[in-house]
Amino acid sequence: MMLALLGIAIAVLLVLRVPVAFAFLGPSLLYMWVSGQSVGNALREVVNAADSFPMLAVPLFVLLGSLANHAGIADRLFRFALAVLARVRGSLGYVSIGTSVGFSWMSGSAVADAAALGKVQIPQMIREGYGRRFATGISAASSLIAPVMPPSIPAVIYAGLAAISTGALFAASVVPAIAMALGLVIAVAVLVARNPRIRRGEFDRREVLASLKGVILPMLTPVIILGGILGGIFTPTEAAAVAVVYILLVGAVQRSLTWKGLLAAIRESALTTAAIMLIVASASLLGYILARERLPQLMTEAMFAISDNPTVFLLLVVLLCLVLGTVIDATAILVLIVPILAPIASDYGVDPITLGVVTIIALMIGLLTPPVGTVLFVTASVSRSRIGDVFRGTLPFLVPYLVVILVIVLFPGVISWLPGVLGL
Numbered sequence: 323m324m325l326a327l328l329g330i331a332i333a334v335l336l337v338l339r340v341p342v343a344f345a346f347l348g349p350s351l352l353y354m355w356v357s358g359q360s361v362g363n364a365l366r367e368v369v370n371a372a373d374s375f376p377m378l379a380v381p382l383f384v385l386l387g388s389l390a391n392h393a394g395i396a397d398r399l400f401r402f403a404l405a406v407l408a409r410v411r412g413s414l415g416y417v418s419i420g421t422s423v424g425f426s427w428m429s430g431s432a433v434a435d436a437a438a439l440g441k442v443q444i445p446q447m448i449r450e451g452y453g454r455r456f457a458t459g460i461s462a463a464s465s466l467i468a469p470v471m472p473p474s475i476p477a478v479i480y481a482g483l484a485a486i487s488t489g490a491l492f493a494a495s496v497v498p499a500i501a502m503a504l505g506l507v508i509a510v511a512v513l514v515a516r517n518p519r520i521r522r523g524e525f526d527r528r529e530v531l532a533s534l535k536g537v538i539l540p541m542l543t544p545v546i547i548l549g550g551i552l553g554g555i556f557t558p559t560e561a562a563a564v565a566v567v568y569i570l571l572v573g574a575v576q577r578s579l580t581w582k583g584l585l586a587a588i589r590e591s592a593l594t595t596a597a598i599m600l601i602v603a604s605a606s607l608l609g610y611i612l613a614r615e616r617l618p619q620l621m622t623e624a625m626f627a628i629s630d631n632p633t634v635f636l637l638l639v640v641l642l643c644l645v646l647g648t649v650i651d652a653t654a655i656l657v658l659i660v661p662i663l664a665p666i667a668s669d670y671g672v673d674p675i676t677l678g679v680v681t682i683i684a685l686m687i688g689l690l691t692p693p694v695g696t697v698l699f700v701t702a703s704v705s706r707s708r709i710g711d712v713f714r715g716t717l718p719f720l721v722p723y724l725v726v727i728l729v730i731v732l733f734p735g736v737i738s739w740l741p742g743v744l745g746l
Contacts, residue, residue: 324468325615328353332608342651347604353611371606371657372599381595382562383473383739386569388590390540392583393573396438396534399424405530409524412514413449415460419506419546422464423471424537427544428569430475432689433689435465436700444705451519454707455650459715462701464506466686466723471499473547473565476656476685479602480678482486483660488558489551490746491644494675498683498730505722511514513718539572554745564594594639598653605657618662622669632670636731638676640684647688651696655685675741676734682726689717 328349354364390396403420408411421439429435440461447457469476472492480489516519547565550556556564573579580734612618625635646655660681667677689697691715702712730736 323681324353324357325617326611328611331357332744336649338715342654343604344383345653346601346608347549350604350611354607367607367610368603369408371603374482376478376488377560377599377602378471378524379478379562380598382566383478383595384434384557384564384566384598385432385587385591386473386543387431387434387468387567388587388594389566389569389573389579390425390428390543391434391438391586393569393576393579395428395537395569395572395578396425397442397539398533398540400442402441402530402533402537404531405526406666408529408698409525411522411635412510412517412520412525413428414443414450414452415456415510416507417512417590418443418447418460418531419464419467421511422467423499423503424541426468426471427463427473427547428565429468429542430473430478432465432469432686432697433680433700435468436462436697440466440689440701441704444701447492450488451517451521453517454705455711455715456513456517456703457715458707458712459717459719460506460510462690463707463711463716463723465697465701466689467502469686470495470679470683472496473543473558473562474682475598476652477678479598479653480660480682481558482665484674484678486590486674486678487746490741491675491678491746492548492558493741493744494718495678495682497736498726500730501726501736502683502723505726506719507728509719509722519554536576539576540569543568543572569629579680601651602657605654605703609658612658612662615636618665619660622685623668626669630670632672634690635667635670635672636680637657637733639681640727640731643681643684644687645689647685647694648691650688651694652685652688654690656681673734673738676730676737679732679737683723683730687720687723690720 331349332345351364354361355695399421400417402589403417404413407416410416422435422680425439427433443461444457448454472495474495477495478488480492543565546568547561550564551558592706625638628634643655663677664674669673689695692698698709700714702709
């Protein structure tokens, strides 16, 4: 009964558009008071959730993405990709994907990717006759590569919650992220073939060489991050700090990061980090309550009653994440369900890294589904489009993402291959 009332209270607050963190925190504190638990115990749970060395990487990776954005790196990546692919029919669609892949090595946030790249890509695609729905759809969909490809902020959070190696989870995410990009490439090829208005551009060797100079230094950032982590030189937190210093140096050398831009990046990072950590803290308290009410045990019994097959378990996890992702912020869901699902996955014999990659990809799709759909709102804002048009534009690009999830669920070796090669 207590669990049911708690769930109803949270649902009502979410329907009333109360921010997720407070929708979790208010009913949770009320539960603690009604059940005779001390407020001090509640505060201890909240503080412990945020007081974590692995979590320290979150604000640093957020800052890294903001600095890269204000240093104009996204614009330079777009210019270089456009110059290289100028002769390809439908080049702007492929450029959108390629730029997102390149920027994802520095930004672990889909929202940052959508905001930074959408305002450049979408207007140009519309001018070239691609159609508003296609332009907003591919821009929004390709931004989901950022939170999957390392350095991934959701991966840092998951690794901290599941007590696993962040480096191993980063390595495991590379192949699925590349598969997502290839799936989008196929979708773009199909859609472009049906639009006779799209023409080829002119290849300019001088433009390629000129734009290449602007991306050489920034694209060494992933070498520092992944090379340092996978080579055992840095922890993920230290790698994030070193990468921030490197981007600052790049911005100074290229004279692309002004004092105004630096202050704006710091301010954006502080606000984003505060929002993330508030959600992490409030969801952690709710998770403590759910554990106290034995929800993990009840879910384990229910799932084993359905099937003892690990593949079926992963499919149920995907379904759960897709449903929850339509109404609740992805970070909140991650903090809430990982402590519950990790023990169940162990009972099924599912590797926690496999569970992490599957969960993160499934939750990221929620960023493209209303009514929450944060990326939808950001894309609509930067392109001055209606939410409905953006959502309809993303629908064809959701298909390859769902295919990627199905493949890694059926063949989890796709995930474990690279960590195995690297000995992680």
